Amino acid sequence: MATATGGTLRGPDVEVDGASFDSRTVAPGELFVALVADRDGHDFVATALRAGAGAALVSRPVGAPSTTTIEVADTATALLDLAAWARRRLTATVVGVTGSVGKTSTKDLLAAAVATGRRVTANAASFNNDQGLPVTVLGAADDTEVLVLEMGMRGFGEITRLCSVARPDVGVVTAVAPSHTERVGGIDGVALAKAELVVALPTTGTAVLNADDERVAAMAAATNAEVITFGTTAPATVRVEGLTVDALARARFTVHSPWGTVDVALAVSGEHMALNAAAALAVAGVVGVDLQAAAAALATARLSSGRMNVVAVATGGIVVDDAYNANPASMRAALAALARMDAHRRVAVLGLMGELDDPATAHTEVAAYAASLDIDIVAVGTDHYGQPGCSIADAVAAVGPIGDGVVVLVKASHAAGLEQLAADLVSVAGGVAERAR
Numbered sequence: 001m002a003t004a005t006g007g008t009l010r011g012p013d014v015e016v017d018g019a020s021f022d023s024r025t026v027a028p029g030e031l032f033v034a035l036v037a038d039r040d041g042h043d044f045v046a047t048a049l050r051a052g053a054g055a056a057l058v059s060r061p062v063g064a065p066s067t068t069t070i071e072v073a074d075t076a077t078a079l080l081d082l083a084a085w086a087r088r089r090l091t092a093t094v095v096g097v098t099g100s101v102g103k104t105s106t107k108d109l110l111a112a113a114v115a116t117g118r119r120v121t122a123n124a125a126s127f128n129n130d131q132g133l134p135v136t137v138l139g140a141a142d143d144t145e146v147l148v149l150e151m152g153m154r155g156f157g158e159i160t161r162l163c164s165v166a167r168p169d170v171g172v173v174t175a176v177a178p179s180h181t182e183r184v185g186g187i188d189g190v191a192l193a194k195a196e197l198v199v200a201l202p203t204t205g206t207a208v209l210n211a212d213d214e215r216v217a218a219m220a221a222a223t224n225a226e227v228i229t230f231g232t233t234a235p236a237t238v239r240v241e242g243l244t245v246d247a248l249a250r251a252r253f254t255v256h257s258p259w260g261t262v263d264v265a266l267a268v269s270g271e272h273m274a275l276n277a278a279a280a281l282a283v284a285g286v287v288g289v290d291l292q293a294a295a296a297a298l299a300t301a302r303l304s305s306g307r308m309n310v311v312a313v314a315t316g317g318i319v320v321d322d323a324y325n326a327n328p329a330s331m332r333a334a335l336a337a338l339a340r341m342d343a344h345r346r347v348a349v350l351g352l353m354g355e356l357d358d359p360a361t362a363h364t365e366v367a368a369y370a371a372s373l374d375i376d377i378v379a380v381g382t383d384h385y386g387q388p389g390c391s392i393a394d395a396v397a398a399v400g401p402i403g404d405g406v407v408v409l410v411k412a413s414h415a416a417g418l419e420q421l422a423a424d425l426v427s428v429a430g431g432v433a434e435r436a437r
Helices: 041-050 075-089 103-114 132-139 158-166 187-194 214-222 273-286 291-298 328-340 359-372 392-399 419-428
Strands: 008-010 031-033 055-058 069-071 093-098 120-122 146-150 170-173 206-210 226-231 238-245 250-257 260-269 309-312 318-321 345-350 376-379 406-411
Touching: 031 041, 031 075, 041 055, 055 075, 075 132, 075 158, 093 103, 093 158, 103 120, 103 146, 103 273, 103 291, 120 132, 132 146, 132 158, 146 158, 158 187, 170 273, 187 214, 206 214, 206 273, 214 226, 226 273, 238 273, 250 273, 250 291, 260 273, 260 291, 273 291, 318 328, 318 419, 328 345, 328 359, 328 406, 345 359, 345 392, 359 376, 376 392, 392 419, 406 419
Parallel strands: 031 055, 055 069, 093 146, 093 170, 120 146, 170 206, 206 226, 226 238, 318 406, 345 376, 345 406
Antiparallel strands: 008 069, 238 250, 250 260, 309 318
């Protein structure tokens, strides 16, 4: 590992298994990576070693001479170099997943579908950046057959850098929508940045593209890899038909594909999840997993925390925790799901959507869309929705009782910090109901 990073091994040689940059969750035997960001990871090396870390990746001397460290010039760069080295040792098929909306949900559904026939490793939550992706690669078991890596971006060149580490064989692009637009000059810039995944694919690889999104479909011209599409239109390789939803807005539909036709009933809410599931089934077909088994897995697959997590509360209502992230497209999708749920009162607790080139217009349009669906808005921390924004502390009272027939959606960009608010709403409503929904 020292050779792979151009670093210097100090202390006794040891074996390590996996890596972590969080001293609170580091597992015994892992390499602790002392990243320097808002907090200096070197201050937590001793804590990580006491928790059982096998060694530490550092950029300055730390600890006693008996402490095993690899000393490098820059720990963030060395982490990427180390993951690139680990990737070359794997024989797994690597699937990269990106998109303005749906990439984490697609990653979760894809991992569940493919795991029915292959040994799968996928990144936890949204570990999709320069720190999370390499840690996922380093944590993959040697016998991993399919490695699923979500890839996020906030600017040009970031997905290219992640692809230089991951070397994906399959690339999935879910959608292009207004997200991080202030950093890339608008939605066409978003499309260019997301297309970096498709450009990185080898000629032996496969691009899995959303046929319903014209900017994503156009990415077929950017690759020499095989192209498979998914969508609701007839030209799509993997096609969704007969889409309906139940009382909790969970999608039921049929998928037609080169590998057969299957009926799908999702366990997660939102009509928009049907396309994410179609992408997952497309990848299952590409890697040779039985489509019936993959579809059956989607019937019980759950999403990462903060993504359309539907909770029935003791007072009789429902709280939908979709608070992990938001942009205008994902807001509309979540509001549409809320509108399709069986309820007599629907409330959307909405926080700020960040990194938009025209935030005032974007938030106003979301508010107008909610009004068109007869959804009440409680704005938190921003007045962009056309009403004074309340504090997180006051939001619970603003929502009111969550009794029978009341559904409350909580959604915002991650920086707004509304995850705890979703938990508070559940707690005030008496906690999770014992009955299943």
